[in-house]
Each structure stands twice: as C-alpha cells, then as structure tokens.
Amino acid sequence: MKKPLTGAELNELIAGLNKLSRNLWWSWNQEAQDLFQRLSPRGWQNLWHNPVAVLREVSEYELRVHLQELGFADRVRSVLRDFNNYLNDPKTWCHQHAPKLHKNPVAYFSAEFGFHESLPISAGGLGILAGDHAKSASDLGLGFVGVGLFYREGYFQQAIDTNNWQTEYYNPVDPHNVPIEPVLDVNGDRLICTVEIGLNAVDFQVWRVNVGRVPIYLLDTNLPENEQHFRDLTTRVYGGDSTTRIMQEILLGIGGVRLLRTLGIEPSTFHMNEGHAAFLTLELIREKMAAGKTYAEAQALTKPECIFTTHTPVEAGHDRFSAELMNYALQRFSTQLPVPFKQLLGLGRVKPDDEHEPFCMTVLALKLSRAANAVSALHGEVSRHMWQALYPDKKQDEVPIGHITNGIHLLGWMKGSARQFWRKKLTDIGNGEAKFFHDKFGDDWAAAVNHAEFWEKMTDPNFVSDEELWALRYKLRRELIEYARRRLLEQSQRVTQGDYVRFDRLLNPDALTIGFARRFATYKRAPLIFQQFENIVKLVKDKQRPVQFIYAGKAHPRDDAGKRFIQQIIHLSKHSELTGSLVFIENYDIHVARQMVAGCDIWLNNPRRPLEASGTSGMKASCHGCMGFSIMDGWWREGYDGTNGFAIGPDAHPDNVEEQDRVDSANLYQTLTEQVVPMFFNRDVNGIPREWLKRIRRSMATLVPQFTTDRMVKEYTTKYYASR
Numbered sequence: 261m262k263k264p265l266t267g268a269e270l271n272e273l274i275a276g277l278n279k280l281s282r283n284l285w286w287s288w289n290q291e292a293q294d295l296f297q298r299l300s301p302r303g304w305q306n307l308w309h310n311p312v313a314v315l316r317e318v319s320e321y322e323l324r325v326h327l328q329e330l331g332f333a334d335r336v337r338s339v340l341r342d343f344n345n346y347l348n349d350p351k352t353w354c355h356q357h358a359p360k361l362h363k364n365p366v367a368y369f370s371a372e373f374g375f376h377e378s379l380p381i382s383a384g385g386l387g388i389l390a391g392d393h394a395k396s397a398s399d400l401g402l403g404f405v406g407v408g409l410f411y412r413e414g415y416f417q418q419a420i421d422t423n424n425w426q427t428e429y430y431n432p433v434d435p436h437n438v439p440i441e442p443v444l445d446v447n448g449d450r451l452i453c454t455v456e457i458g459l460n461a462v463d464f465q466v467w468r469v470n471v472g473r474v475p476i477y478l479l480d481t482n483l484p485e486n487e488q489h490f491r492d493l494t495t496r497v498y499g500g501d502s503t504t505r506i507m508q509e510i511l512l513g514i515g516g517v518r519l520l521r522t523l524g525i526e527p528s529t530f531h532m533n534e535g536h537a538a539f540l541t542l543e544l545i546r547e548k549m550a551a552g553k554t555y556a557e558a559q560a561l562t563k564p565e566c567i568f569t570t571h572t573p574v575e576a577g578h579d580r581f582s583a584e585l586m587n588y589a590l591q592r593f594s595t596q597l598p599v600p601f602k603q604l605l606g607l608g609r610v611k612p613d614d615e616h617e618p619f620c621m622t623v624l625a626l627k628l629s630r631a632a633n634a635v636s637a638l639h640g641e642v643s644r645h646m647w648q649a650l651y652p653d654k655k656q657d658e659v660p661i662g663h664i665t666n667g668i669h670l671l672g673w674m675k676g677s678a679r680q681f682w683r684k685k686l687t688d689i690g691n692g693e694a695k696f697f698h699d700k701f702g703d704d705w706a707a708a709v710n711h712a713e714f715w716e717k718m719t720d721p722n723f724v725s726d727e728e729l730w731a732l733r734y735k736l737r738r739e740l741i742e743y744a745r746r747r748l749l750e751q752s753q754r755v756t757q758g759d760y761v762r763f764d765r766l767l768n769p770d771a772l773t774i775g776f777a778r779r780f781a782t783y784k785r786a787p788l789i790f791q792q793f794e795n796i797v798k799l800v801k802d803k804q805r806p807v808q809f810i811y812a813g814k815a816h817p818r819d820d821a822g823k824r825f826i827q828q829i830i831h832l833s834k835h836s837e838l839t840g841s842l843v844f845i846e847n848y849d850i851h852v853a854r855q856m857v858a859g860c861d862i863w864l865n866n867p868r869r870p871l872e873a874s875g876t877s878g879m880k881a882s883c884h885g886c887m888g889f890s891i892m893d894g895w896w897r898e899g900y901d902g903t904n905g906f907a908i909g910p911d912a913h914p915d916n917v918e919e920q921d922r923v924d925s926a927n928l929y930q931t932l933t934e935q936v937v938p939m940f941f942n943r944d945v946n947g948i949p950r951e952w953l954k955r956i957r958r959s960m961a962t963l964v965p966q967f968t969t970d971r972m973v974k975e976y977t978t979k980y981y982a983s984r
C-alpha cells in the first residue's frame with residue numbers, strides 16, 4: 261500500500277496546479293488538460309475548458325481527496341515536471357539564434373489576441389494569428405512580450421432569433437475566473453499607468469496572460485477614478501464607433517509603450533500587428549523629443565525601432581480617422597509634442613499636405629517602420645500595388661513591403677484524439693520508424709511532431725497504414741457529428757422526446773463532410789456554393805455517395821449583408837431539401853473551429869480573390885487529414901501543388917466581381933463533382949479510399965510542417981527581429 265501524501269506534499273501539488281492553471285501552456289498540453297478535465301468533467305465541458313474555473317468549482321477538500329487517489333498525484337507531478345522543464349529549458353532555438361533578444365525583447369502590439377475559448381477577446385483570424393504567434397514565440401524561447409487590451413465583455417456571443425437573424429449578447433468576462441493575473445507594482449498594489457485621451461488623463465490597470473514562457477499584457481481602463489465613458493473604453497472588441505476606436509488605439513499604442521517603460525522593459529523592436537497599434541510610434545517620438553531631440557531626429561530614431569505587418573487588402577480593414585477626430589482625441593497628448601498638429605496629421609497621409617485626406621493608421625505604420633510585410637506572397641503583391649503612392653520614386657515591385665506567410669500553432673490546434681493518435685505513433689517503439697524518432701528526439705514528442713521529418717514519413721505506409729489513417733478519419737468525423745448534434749439540440753431549445761430522435765439522426769457519419777467556418781465577412785462568400793442549389797441537392801440526396809455541409813461563423817454586429825448570408829444558410833438548413841445534410845453551428849469560436857477542422861473531410865474556402873490575405877483555418881485542417889478545397893488565394897496558392905488537396909479555378913481572377921462569382925461557383929461545382937466526390941467514394945473491397953488517403957498523406961507531408969507559426973516566427977526572427 262502506498263503511504264498517503266503529507267499535508268506539505270499536498271500543499272505543494274495544489275500550489276503547482278494553481279500556477280499551471282494560470283499559464284496557457286496547458287492549452288497545448290494534453291496531459292495537463294486531462295488533469296483538469298478529470299477533476300470536473302462537466303465543469304470542464306461547461307466552463308469553456310478553463311482550468312481556473314475548474315479549480316474554483318472544486319473545493320479544497322475535494323482536491324485534497326483527489327490527490328490521494330491512486331495514481332493521480334503521480335500524474336500531477338509528471339505534468340508539473342514537464343511544465344517546469346518547459347519554462348526553464350536552457351536550449352531553445354532562440355538561445356542559439358537570437359540570444360540578444362532575451363535582454364531586449366520584441367514587443368508585439370495587437371488589438372486582439374485569440375488564445376483559447378475561455379478568454380474570448382478576439383474577433384477572428386487576426387487575433388488567432390496573434391495568439392499563435394505568442395505560443396510559438398514561447399516554444400522557440402524568443403525574448404518577447406505582447407501588448408493588447410482586456411475587453412471585459414470580449415467579443416459577442418451569437419444567438420439566432422426566430423427569423424434566423426443573428427443577434428448579439430455579451431458575457432462579462434470575470435477576470436478572476438479566467439487564466440490571467442493582475443499586474444502589481446513593487447509594493448504589491450495594482451500597477452496603474454496613465455495615458456492622455458481627449459482632454460483627460462485616463463488611468464489603466466493591467467492583466468498578464470502567461471503564454472508558456474512569454475507574458476502578454478492586457479490594458480484595462482475600467483477603474484473607478486475614470487469617467488464612465490473612459491471606463492467603458494475596453495468593454496468590447498471593436499465595439500462602439502470611430503471615437504471609441506481611436507481612443508482604444510491611443511490606449512493600446514501610447515499606453516502600451518508607457519506600460520513597458522514602467523515595467524522596465526526595453527524592447528529592441530516594436531512589432532505592430534496591423535495598423536491598430538501604430539500610435540505607439542507617436543509615443544516613441546514624444547519620448548525622444550522630451551529627451552531633447554528635434555522632431556526630424558526623433559522620427560529618424562523611431563523608424564529603426566519598428567516593424568509592421570499589414571493583414572488585409574480590404575479597404576475597410578484600414579482604420580482612417582478625420583482630422584477633427586484626430587484633433588479631438590489627441591489634443592492633450594499632442595501638447596507634449598512640440599510640433600504643429602498639421603505635421604502629425606501628415607504622418608498618416610499619402611499626401612501630407614492634403615487636408616481632405618483622412619489620417620490612415622496603415623500609412624502611419626508604413627512611414628515609421630524599418631520593415632513592413634504582408635502575410636502571403638500574393639498579398640505582398642497586392643499590398644505593394646495598394647501602397648505604391650507612398651513611394652512615388654519606386655516601381656511597384658520595389659515598394660518596400662515583403663511577405664511572411666502566416667501559420668498556425670500546430671499543437672494548439674490539434675484535436676485531442678489526433679494528438680493521441682500521433683503520440684502513439686511516436687512512442688510505439690516496436691515500430692522501427694517510431695524508434696527512429698525516439699533516438700532523435702528522446703521523450704520530447706512535441707519537438708518530433710513539429711519537425712518536418714515526422715510529417716514527411718506520412719507518405720510511408722509502413723509508418724501509418726491506410727487502415728489506421730482511415731480509422732482516424734472515421735473517429736474524427738463521428739466526433740464532430742456527435743458534437744454538432746449536441747450543439748444543434750441545445751440551439752433548438754425545443755427539447756421534446758421527438759427532437760432527441762431527430763437530432764440523433766442529423767448528419768451521416770459515412771458522408772463526405774464539407775466544412776466552412778470563419779467570419780461572415782461578405783468577401784468570403786459563405787453561400788457561394790448554394791448558387792448551384794439544384795445540383796447541390798442532387799449531391800446531397802445521392803444515397804451511394806452522400807455529401808453534407810457544416811457551417812459556422814459570426815457576422816460583425818453592424819454587417820447586415822453578412823447577417824443575410826447567415827440567415828440564408830440557416831434557412832436552407834431548416835426549410836429546404838438540404839435539411840438534415842446542412843447544419844449551422846451557432847456561436848463560432850476556437851473550440852467550434854477545432855472540432856470542425858478535425859472532423860470535416862474537406863475545408864471549403866471561396867473568398868473573392870485576392871481579398872483573403874492569407875487565411876489560416878485551412879492550415880488547422882491538414883494535421884487531421886482534412887484537405888483544402890480552395891480558391892487560389894492567400895496561403896493556398898503557396899501550399900497547393902496539385903497532389904495535396906483541391907483547387908477551385910486557376911491562379912488568376914476576372915476583374916468584374918459578378919463575373920468572378922459566376923466563374924468561381926461553376927469551378928467550385930466542377931471540382932467537387934469531377935474530383936472530390938468520385939475520389940472520396942472510390943473504395944476498395946474493404947471500403948477504403950486508397951487514392952483519397954494518398955492525397956491526405958501528401959497534404960500532411962507538404963503542408964503541416966510548412967504552415968506553422970513555428971516556421972513563421974523563425975522567419976520573423978531571422979528576417980527582422982534578430983537584425984537589430
């Protein structure tokens with residue numbers, strides 16, 4: 261019999277669990293998540309898979325008893341050991357490639373960060389990318405701090421009313437119940453900083469998100485000493501009007517620099533993720549002028565400190581403010597900058613003296629960065645064209661905007677059952693190939709799974725057999741379908757016995773499952789495929805070769821056109837021949853995204869080219885054996901090689917948008933019926949689609965290791981961060 265743990269041992273484990281719960285490292289570590297899930301399976305499911313909330317749900321008595329259970333304390337110890345080894349690893353990639361950044365880190369400013377469903381402070385792809393950037397910065401041991409805003413009500417929750425119209429509601433985020441910590445000063449009091457907004461000095465407090473080894477600081481103006489409208493400034497992601505927006509951006513950019521100075525952090529580079537953060541350049545100029553530099557000198561010194569990533573060719577995605585609004589919002593701040601306000605306005609204009617030109621945050625960022633980049637090769641071309649007027653003496657291809665293609669944080673996106681599958685592959689030492697990886701990476705399976713060599717093995721049937729791979733696909737598809745049934749039942753709110761039966765019949769685990777989930781921005785054209793309605797009905801009704809669709813996504817609260825797209829799709833799902841084979845899962849978030857990219861067979865992406873700067877959701881699919889089915893836009897143009905998924909149309913697009921919609925919808929249908937459906941249903945005697953699996957193997961081997969933030973952050977580091 262094992263001796264019971266002593267009180268001191270219990271205290272140590274409980275302290276360890278508490279610390280672990282407030283570090284998002286758990287969000288990409290399966291064993292850590294399993295611990296919390298085990299403590300309260302239902303709490304885990306209902307509280308957004310949030311360890312902090314689970315620990316508050318479980319009393320100290322219960323926790324102590326649990327820890328005495330056979331084996332549980334050993335598992336806790338083992339996870340805490342891995343956690344500490346991770347935090348203190350002295351041999352990271354950056355120790356070798358960017359050691360200087362540990363003293364002078366990269367400060368990464370972003371208006372949104374999407375880390376995990378329990379912290380809903382992101383509106384979509386931009387935030388998710390920022391979150392994944394931070395996770396990989398941590399994995400690589402990069403000297404890195406993030407700066408963002410703490411939105412007390414986060415991004416909205418979506419509900420659909422009886423007219424199938426999207427409505428929005430907000431769940432206040434309780435700071436004590438999510439994986440963040442208050443930032444304190446040396447006396448242990450709340451750290452308070454100040455930023456000038458309008459005529460006022462506005463105080464803000466700060467929350468820290470621990471993302472593995474890196475801190476992200478979230479600014480929060482909700483303090484009793486502030487006037488109410490300033491307290492409300494950080495209520496919602498992109499909430500309010502352009503006045504709210506400019507004030508949020510002043511807080512982020514100017515407040516963010518103030519915070520870093522207060523914390524004694526001296527960044528070597530300020531990285532502006534999108535133009536939202538570009539006011540930080542004004543604060544850097546102010547600091548230098550306060551130290552005696554002229555305006556020209558201060559600008560010249562600020563530029564080498566900054567880099568800028570632009571994220572969209574969509575015009576509305578570039579913030580523009582009128583001169584009046586600029587004047588109003590910056591009036592007190594600008595008194596500290598001994599420069600005529602007209603000159604400041606010129607920093608945000610292509611033609612500095614054109615009084616009719618609004619102030620553009622992207623222009624400000626471009627003018628005050630030593631380097632700028634787009635997020636895919638095509639987006640680089642489009643951006644150089646878009647901003648050429650800023651560089652009148654340069655030809656278009658000389659415009660200084662490069663590109664680094666986006667990626668995803670692989671382990672963070674891998675669904676639990678896929679992680680288990682790959683992990684088993686890597687630890688099954690009887691398997692010769694597994695031994696190869698073990699000899700190379702030891703027990704560090706996370707290192708192996710991030711390595712290109714691992715994914716290259718996917719084309720080798722001795723490493724993974726067709727049968728295993730197909731079984732994984734079935735497992736993931738069924739998990740998604742059962743998840744969708746549960747969600748749709750909840751959505752229906754009409755819980756009668758009859759409905760249970762109906763919901764349990766919804767969707768077909770044998771059908772080719774096509775997924776589409778992302779923001780319902782109109783350029784993404786969610787309902788495009790239904791332009792071929794009669795044809796799609798035929799596909800869906802084919803008993804031998806059934807096809808089905810799962811949709812999800814939120815429209816911006818003020819985007820009625822996007823809401824009409826949602827309405828149209830939900831209407832079809834309820835009242836057409838597609839009922840039962842088309843579902844819309846409400847309230848898209850990171851968790852829904854993970855279920856969908858894992859369970860679908862095909863990930864549909866049909867934006868109006870070239871407006872999808874990169875796109876990342878398709879990247880999340882590959883490691884699960886879900887393949888891309890996409891317009892040749894963004895990352896897919898670089899990823900697709902003819903053997904690793906499916907392309908819709910050629911690497912070109914018509915100028916006229918009506919023409920484009922027509923051509924793309926025809927191409928979509930053609931690829932679907934001539935390639936995708938026949939290949940999926942071409943089975944051998946055991947029901948295995950050999951050709952399809954060959955394609956999955958190719959997509960894993962060629963796409964998974966390439967489109968990660970591991971690769972992306974390394975590129976940022978060698979190209980930009982480490983060059984200073």
Ligand SMILES: *Cc1c(COP(=O)(O)O)cnc(C)c1O
Nearest residue numbers: 384385778849850853875876877
């Ligand atoms: C990945 C992701 C996105 C981005 O999807 P795209 O297809 O690249 O637009 C948006 N929202 C959530 C919740 C995501 O997980």
